[in-house]
Amino acid sequence: MNTNIVIVGGGASCISFIDALLKKNLQEKLNELSLTVLEKSKEIGPGNAYFSDLKSNLLNTKAGYITVFKDHPGDFYHWLECNEYKWKSDFPELEITRDTYAPRALFGMYMKDAFSAICTEARRSGIQVKVIRDEAVKVEQIKKDQINVVTQNGTVIVAEKVVLACGTQQQSAVLPPYSHDIIHSPYPTRELKQKVLAEESVAIIGARLSAIDATIGLIEGGHTGPITIYSRSGYFPFVRGIQGRYKNAYLTPDYIAEHCPALDFYKLGDLYQQERERYRAQSESSYFEELPLPNQPIRDLEAFLEKELAMAKQDRGWQAILYDTNSGIDQIWDRLRADDQERFMKEFFSSAMSLRVSIPAENAEKILGYLRSGQLKFVAGASSVKVEDGQLMVQCNDSSTPTGKVIYATGSPKSLSQIDSPLVRNLIESGTSVENKFGGLDVCKHDYGLFCKDGQMNTSIFAIGELTSGRFLFTSALDIIVRHAHACADSVEKFMIEHDYSLSLAKS
Ligand SMILES: Cc1cc2nc3c(=O)[nH]c(=O)nc-3n(C[C@H](O)[C@H](O)[C@H](O)COP(=O)(O)OP(=O)(O)OC[C@H]3O[C@@H](n4cnc5c(N)ncnc54)[C@H](O)[C@@H]3O)c2cc1C
CATH class of the missing domain: 3.50.50.60 (FAD/NAD(P)-binding domain)
Structure with missing residues (x-):
């Protein structure tokens, strides 16, 4: 063929x-x-x-902003309005606005x-x-x-x-005989119910969005057993604030190309400060939350989420600034000094991802509820999974904990x-x-x-x-x-x- x-x-x-190709009329240029x-x-x-x-499993982008078509901003929201007959029966309880984090x-x-x-x-x-x-x-x-x-x-x-x-x-799948007990991806989360007994203890390896999807999916699906989230870095996603969009002027590839012959962490810090001042000047409120750079592992996730949920009721300008770097993050990354790139990957990648890939307050509330009820625990530190005398164990911080199931929620390797x-x-x-x-x-x-x-x-x-x-x-x-x-x-x-x-x- x-x-x-x-x-x-x-x-x-x-x-x-395909959308981009269509705009090029390539079929006319090539005759077919x-x-x-x-x-x-x-x-x-x-x-x-x-x-x-x-x-x-929620989007982490508001319904009013997400689209797959470059020239049609807000296309998803438009589709929702025009096609309610297609989706309403599957999502009868859902009231959508432009600010909704939709499933x-x-x-x-x-x-x-x-x-x-x-x-x-x-x-x-x-x-x-x-x-x-x-x-x-x-x-x-x-x-x-x-x-x-x-x-x-x-x-x-x-x-x-x-x-x-x-x-x-x-991830490469786990081979038998433990392939039933070690689940190499939480998706589809609707199938976890068939893979995990309701009362079993579960260890989730990873603490980003897929770990959150797995935890909520299990518990809302009727899981009653204890769940532990193991976070290698000890970080957890921050919570989205109520701010809207902001267009950067300094943290952009064009500005950097023109004004920064050499880009290192210090220069990036300066650019962020300039952006912060500009954001403040444009904002109606005098409040600006400083960038909460995580520098040590979270020991008490409950306290972290309580604070995060309080902060998320406000405008979080730093999130708007970080989000706008999406429009040129690769070009900014490419200009960063090679030794700073290496250092970033080794030392700061996980903390940066916890800031950058934040979660809607709705899901943070659920995680907080599970922590408060005692069903969910959060452990910071590198973990490894092993089998001792036929029992699945998770080794972390010099202690070994037996577990019924392990779910890898570590994303694309x-x-x-x-x-x-x-x-x-x-x-x-x-x-x-x-x-x-x-x-x-x-x-x-x-x-x-x-x-x-x-x-x-x-x-x-x-x-x-x-x-x-x-x-x-x-x-x-x-x-x-x-x-x-x-x-x-x-x-x-x-x-x-x-x-x-x-x-x-x-x-x-
Ligand atoms: C769980 C999850 C949640 C996310 N949530 C958000 C969000 O809320 N907001 C946001 O902006 N971004 C989100 N993202 C980012 C997301 O990656 C992008 O939005 C986008 O969907 C990626 O598109 P893609 O086509 O590159 O990859 P995918 O959407 O993954 O599509 C790749 C396709 O390739 C197929 N495939 C793979 N290998 C082969 C093969 N060898 N032969 C044939 N078919 C193959 C797969 O089956 C899949 O259908 C999320 C990503 C993930 C993984």
């Missing part, structure tokens, strides 16, 4: 990439264009973040429609779109602009360009060796791709082409999304995903047109 472009993964990156989307899961559009699951599964319904809409629009523009429900297991470069994509079912798709938009990757993906394994083993020093596939920061073993950038195989987070520091927000998908479409267009031009020269 032949196609111009294969997109591996039918989630947000894919939708946004065909796309093939490969998606291994049952649902197309929602991806790993927004598939149908428990209603307690991610509801956003997933929007994403399914977005996928259908973009495919319809593509077909209307004369672009053939084929969707195949299968897993890509191998991407082989046969020659320049001939890539074979091999699927698990043995289909071979011959393409000119391939875009890897595979999203979050799972940074190191490729821990990822459970034949495709990624093949890419690395064949030398088609190499690992970035901060994890994930190494791609060109401008063109998104994979760097291969000999250091060359591939102009036929591209990657966007979570697999490239080592290169771009942070990709886990939809607005960042959309930005990268559009930039990648620019690059794919550039290399397709170049190739087409050189072919026509060769023919003439």
